[in-house]
Amino acid sequence: MKRKLLLALLMFSVTTALCACKGGTDKGDTPGDISSGTPAVGGEIVVGITQDLDSLDPHVAVAAGTDEVLFNVFEGLVKPDKDGNFVEAVAESYVISEDAMTYTFTLRENVKFHNGKVVTVEDVVYSVKRCAGLLDVQDPNVLVDSALSGAISEVVATDAHTVVIKLKAANTELLPFLTCAIIPCDYENQATAPVGTGPFKFVSYAPLESFVVEKNPDYYGTPAYLDKVTFKVYANSDAAFLELMAGKVHVFPYLTEEQAAQLSQKYTIEVGTMNLVQAMFLNNGVAPFDDVRVRQAFCHAVNRQEILDMLSGGRGTLINSGMTPGLASYYNDTIAGYEYSVEKAKQLLADAGYANGLEITLTVPSNYQYHMDTAQVIVEQLKKVGVTAKIVPVEWATWLSDVYKGRDYQATVVGLDFNLAPSDVVKRYNSTASNNFMNYNNAEFDATFAKALAAVEEQEKIAAYKDLQKFLYEDAASVYIQDPALLTAVSKELGGYTFYPVYVQDMALVYYKEK
Amino acid sequence: MKFILKKIGTLIITLVIISFLSFLAFSLIPGDAAVANLGMDADEAAVEALREELGLNRPVIVQYGDWLFSALQGDFGESTQYHLPVSELVAKRLPATITLAIYSMIIITLVSFPLGMLGTKKPDGAMDTAVTVLSQIGMAVPQFFLGILLTFFFGILLNWFTVGGYVNPQEDLGGFLSFLLLPAVAVAVPKCATMTRYIRNAVVAQKKMDYVRTARGKGNSEKRLLLNHVLINVMMPVVTMLAMMAADVLAGSIVVEQVFNIPGLGRLLITSISNRDYPVVQAIVIYIASTVVIMNTLADIMYQKLDPRVR
């Protein structure tokens, strides 16, 4: 899987996306399992998506919305399961060496691509190298995963079933990145007729209309129940909502609170979380946010619960630092968070010399309606502590160049997604990280992060990551808000819909209930 | 014949100018497709490589020359967003938009003629006033608001059609056509109103002409007068106006496609603008521009053919 900032929906959409669950749901222990009916084999369904696929080539695709769909067609050496573990997929087993310098994968026998060709070690080497940018002739469209390209020194096939990946430095967290799709090495039409190894195979794609897949009968694992799944592209959740009302869509994952309320007659509303760190990110490098007291004041001034109440009917998981509960054991649940307090905020501002108020600019990507809405709520809340915030809506490309790359901003509201590796969540806070757009700078943090990365011992790693979260909280690196709720409508005829801690729609588990 | 050749000559020059200007405009925009394409953490070298591949580093005029050369062969480049040939993307969108446009034109023609003539028997009479007020409302209502109202009444209150339930014409032609009816109404109403008003005014004006008095003096009945004398005179400017209206109808469908969630050219245009998918935007702009210019030329030629006075 690749990293990307959540590129969720098209410009009119009401919510952003990315999913995760793990404790984020209302249903407790078995969050994804709606089941209760007996699975029937066969049938066709329509799944609504609000972001069109940006490419059918899994190594070229950037958008989270694309991975969400292609998950059904492609698999890596390993793939994530619903609990956030990495289970063997194309690989039958793997071994990580003691020094964490080599990963050895043994391939599963007779795994077939959708075009009938058996998966060979050449395919695996080609695929991993392509993702890591190690091919001699590299297609410039391929998004090279820096986590792989930075870590891998060599990918070799030692025999017909074994692939060895050698690293430049010790790294125990590479597995989440080896979910990158295994594709045939000699196949050239990946962008138009993708071929993978997943439980569904590609049928057709009409840009801005639909992406259709059908059951892969030769799948090595548990075969899918459904015969055919149509991912239908909607301009926005409003458009999809109208068709949901008409009963034309079976599964749709990005409902607004109001929409969900109206659909409850016809659909089961599944609640997950987006596995996303939504925050008002502050530029620690410029005034007034170079003063920790101002940052803390803002943390006190923002009423996070009200944001939840306003935008998602109270649903969503509040977060107190830069990590979400989806990361399980690495998540530091002992941090209490800044309480909502107008007085404290005012006091802190006064201490910092802003007793008479303060004016700031919030640069927000206008295509993310959910973040725009959040920003609007925040602006109103800040008024109460004497802060006048002005929203400057910018286009996504401008946001990327000015805010993310140029770091020319005061504050912004977005959601950041990440791979299931804990390092992926926090490494941007490293003072030297190229994507440290908050300009966060804490030497102690840097040292602890280095320690966490190098740690081979799990407990040591966990402790280090928990400390890192604490630094972010204490320094009030940003105003962390929530991991937003993900409301999904699932037809009452269906069972097996499952939330993943990553952004996927796994259709292999979905079935029609036996009548 | 010479006239037609001259018109076609001007048409080609105009198209070249339009395409160059739009090409130039899009090349001036900061923030290019390479950055948008590779996402937030892509490294500089990769962006540079992609830029190189997309040919974004060459002088505009060279890029334009290249583009024009391929465009003439029907190749409008590749969408930076979908990595598909632009012509293919556009071709897929065309049926919905064209059907919508034709539908609207039919509605405009069918409704505006009778409605326009309805009140002219007694100008400023009750019927005339009713038609005038109706057409004023029609001209004033924004197409998207009308679309929303239609959605609300027919889709939600009466449940006569599935809101947002666009059907692919290949799957179900009947469903496709019946779904497009309401959007077509939304596109057509303002133009219909303009047309009705135009026809009404033209008929009233023509009826005051001397030749009408002559025709009446010959013993023509009011009906014959209207059909044999007035209408043919009103027809000529109206037909040309209808041809020119095609452009407005296209513009209207861009907005209405958004309202009714129709995967047509308009939605592709709006989406591509937000994705900074310039090859697509470029192609659509030029496509629409060509349609507009061609329709206008056609209108000119038609007028030339129809009206004996300028023949």
Add this chain to the structure above:
Amino acid sequence: MPLLDIKNLKISFQVKKDTDGFFTTIGEQEVVHGIDLYVEKGQILGLVGESGSGKSVSSLSILKLLPEDAKITADKMEFDDIELLSQTEAQWQALRGDRISMVFQEPMTSLNPVLTIEKQVEEGLLLHEEEKYKDNKELRRERVLAVLEEAGLSDPEELLKKYPHQLSGGMRQRVMIAIAMINRPELLIADEPTTALDAATQEIILDLLKYYCETYKTSILFISHDLSLVARLCDRVLVLKNGKVVERGTKEDIFYRPKQEYTKKLMAAATGKQLAGVSVTNAVPLLQLKNATIEYREKTFFGKEKINTAVKNVSFELYKGEVLGLVGESGSGKSTISKALTGLLPLTKGELIRAEGTGTPRMVFQDPYGSLNPAKKIGWILEEPLKIQGGYTKEERKRLVMEALKEVELEEGHAKRYVRELSGGQRQRVAIAAALIQKPEIVILDEPVSALDVTVQGQILELLYRLKEEHGISYLFVSHDMNVIRRVCDRVIVLYQGEIVEMGTTTDVFEHPEHPYTKELLRNNMAVH
């Protein structure tokens, strides 16, 4: 028993007036106040009057061709014993074009521009004798060709497929007459049928009407503002003024023994009192045009040049204090010459010499409405030349404006009015005042009275004469109207197709015309005498 007998005809219209935007005031205005008239079989009745006299409205009422808001009442309105006013619409339709027909003033607009001549001529047959003609194309065509030929159109076959705009004005009017006559109506109403035509064509149309009257005993109601035409054609004449009959009688009665003041005035205006007479000798010319040729160049799309010679090798002089007439039909080059004299148009060849101390000539145009800025008040319009000239204080300018108004017999209050609030005669007075305010030596009068009613014409001509006498101005008087020219000009130049064909003192030209074109012009215009 007259064919048409009308007693006490009254016609009124609804008038809408936008008083203050939110209210529309609707009132009724009577324009015809009880007219009696009758037409005997085979007789031609002339209806004479100036604009607003109600002559056209009355004639249109006979066929009920007035707008819907017109209210027509009459004690009696009988056509061949049919009471017209009680007819149903269908009965009217049966009468129109079959038993009563009409010919209108402007043949271009009165013909349907987009239908062929054949379609328009044959329509009368289809409307009134449908059974006979509907399925018989040959018969229909035969009739159409015959009626066109009878109307004096030499090559009727050729005409059938043509459209009105492809014909000349005279041909169109003949087609109109053919349309009117195709069903041999008993009554033909001709509403100013020759006004839009040039002198030569007028004559032919009159002859044609006479021919129909004599051949088919068609009664004709002939409406005109031009007494000379009526005199030549009609048996009996009705003089109308402001919707009332002023005088009625035979042609001889009206022309030789007019009883009413108004009729006499009309006659006087038509014949004209001599205003010229200052003989100019040995004076230095104020203005000299030597061998002037003027060409218009048009560039076509492909860069070819089209040259149009409007004036060819013209020379003349204008002396101090004289009135020089410039006569010719439209297209003869009159306007081109007057534009050239003012410097608005350059000479292609030749020269224009002005005597020392002579300024640019000023102009008075035919249509005072177009020549005076409609968006400005009279005071502003008169003041403007002084402002441009400069050198006056505001008070001086105001004083000069007031003087100028007085000079042209207008009141000071007129300075605060807009052009549209004045009558035609008053407008032309303002135009004259504007031309004279800078005290020019030369004034070019371009058809200054053509747009005015005859009685007003006389007043303006007298004003011009007085001003000339008082200020010693020279006029170049451009006109197509020989009557007017004769009244006011000392010398006359006759232009034909851009060339001078005759030049001399007024007496010489009028008494002893040499060029055939001049003779033709005189014959058509002077018929009354």
Add this chain to the structure above:
Amino acid sequence: MKKKLNYNLIIGYAMIALVLLMAVVGLFYTPYPVNEMNVLQKNQPPSFAHLFGTDQFGRDIFSRVMEGASTSFFIALCVVLVGAVIGTFTGALTAYFGGWLDAVLMRVNDVLAAFPSVLLAICFVAVIGPGTYNLIVALGIVFIPSFTRVVRSEVLVQKELDYVRNAKLMGAKDMRILVFHILPNIKPVLKTSLLVGFQNAVLSEAGMSYLGLGVTQPDPSLGRMLSEAQGFLWNAPWYALAPGLTILALTLGLGLVTAEKE
């Protein structure tokens, strides 16, 4: 003499006045702060407290419509002014002086004028990006051709009239003739064009904002409000009605007045 009320004109002016009143008052006073949110008052139907109800954030729709109306007025006014001033300028000059510049400008102008305004504006915004001021620039440019065309054709007619010839004879300079003699005479035509242009500008602004290419959040705009409201059509139809009817009242009022003035 009977007096008849001109209902069209009265109703037209009344509608414009109503919206104008809302817009002007909205500049100084709104019943609630425009952006004030209230969790407890989300999606309320119209009531005495909230005349037009509330939106998904519990904001008072009436207040937002007032503010949106002033935005619409402001933008439309600017757009029409930009179009009219530049259009009159180029139209009058090219028509009066003619020559090759006239030929070239008119060619360009004809092409531009043939395009529906929303379409052209979309193209411009695609290049310069959305936002209130960009929208004014884009629509302003788009509105130039129509004014140029009207003014040009009118000046072409006027300059052939005798009063202009008369002025030339008096020795008036070209610019004086253009400004003091001709321009006052195209005022009536210009007035109607301004009214028609204003109506078009209101419609275009609303359309662009609806498409998300116009006024950007969080500034309230009637068009944007409608696009937001569309998602609540099922449970809060009044949300769409309020801004929609406000636009309609304004455009219809303008249309009625224009029709009467023509």
